[in-house]
Amino acid sequence: MSLNLIIEPLGGSHDRKAFSCGVVALDHYLREQASQDVKRRISNCFVAADRNVDLIAGYYTLAASSVPIASLPDDLTKRLPRYPVLPAILIGRLAVDTRYQGQRVGSILVVDALRRCAQAAPASFALIVDAKDDKAAAFYRKHGFTPFQGRLLSMFLSVATALKLFG
Numbered sequence: 001m002s003l004n005l006i007i008e009p010l011g012g013s014h015d016r017k018a019f020s021c022g023v024v025a026l027d028h029y030l031r032e033q034a035s036q037d038v039k040r041r042i043s044n045c046f047v048a049a050d051r052n053v054d055l056i057a058g059y060y061t062l063a064a065s066s067v068p069i070a071s072l073p074d075d076l077t078k079r080l081p082r083y084p085v086l087p088a089i090l091i092g093r094l095a096v097d098t099r100y101q102g103q104r105v106g107s108i109l110v111v112d113a114l115r116r117c118a119q120a121a122p123a124s125f126a127l128i129v130d131a132k133d134d135k136a137a138a139f140y141r142k143h144g145f146t147p148f149q150g151r152l153l154s155m156f157l158s159v160a161t162a163l164k165l166f167g
Contacts, residue, residue: 003103004052007112010034010045010059019056021095023132029093030059037061043092046112048105058096058105060113065090067126067156071148076158086125088156089117094129110143114162126156 010016016031034045043063047056066085069077080086091113096105117127129145131137131153141147144165145155 003050003057003100003105005048005050005057005105005108007046007048007109010038010047014047014049014056015054016056019059019095019097021058021101022098023095026093026095030056030095034059034061046109046116048100048109048112050100055099056097057100058094058109060094060109061092062113062116063090063092064088064122065128067128067148071151072156073146073149080125087123088126088128089113089120089124091127091129106139107143110140111166114157114159114166118159118163124159126158127162128154128156130154 016034019030020027030045037043038045043061045059045061048058049055050057065088067088068085069080069083072080091110094106094109094113096109114127117124129140131140133153137147137153137155140155143157144161145157148154148156
C-alpha cells in the first residue's frame with residue numbers, strides 16, 4: 001500500500017492511543033503530554049496522518065530555542081554577526097510508528113520541519129536537535145545536520161543550508 005500522508009497540527013481527531021514507535025517515552029509523550037504542551041504554548045506538535053487507515057504514522061515537535069555562537073564551528077561563525085546567541089528552532093521529539101518505519105516517514109517529517117522553520121515569521125538561524133542515541137544522530141547526519149562542538153548528539157542544520165539541500 002502506498003503512503004497517503006498529510007502533515008498537520010495535532011488535533012482532537014487524531015488517534016494517539018494507537019501510536020507505537022518502540023520507545024516508551026516517545027509513545028507516552030504523544031498520548032499524554034503533547035496536547036498539553038501545545039495548549040500551554042511550550043511546543044507545537046505536527047503529525048503525519050495516514051489518510052488510508054486513519055493512523056498517525058509519525059510526529060514531531062517544534063519549540064523556540066537559541067544557539068550559543070561559541071558552540072558553532074569557526075568556519076561558520078566567521079560569516080555571522082557576533083551576537084552571543086542566535087535564534088533557532090528545536091525539534092524536541094520526532095518518532096515514527098513501527099508500522100511505518102523504513103518507509104522514509106522520518107525524512108518526510110524532517111523536511112516538513114525545515115519547511116516550517118524557513119517559513120516562520122520570526123527569523124531562525126538553524127534547526128537544532130538533541131539526538132537520543134547514536135542511531136538517531138546518524139539519521140540526522142544523513143539529513144545534513146552537524147554536531148555542535150564537543151556535543152556529538154546535539155546537532156544543527158542552518159536554515160540557509162537546508163534551503164539549498166531541500167529547496
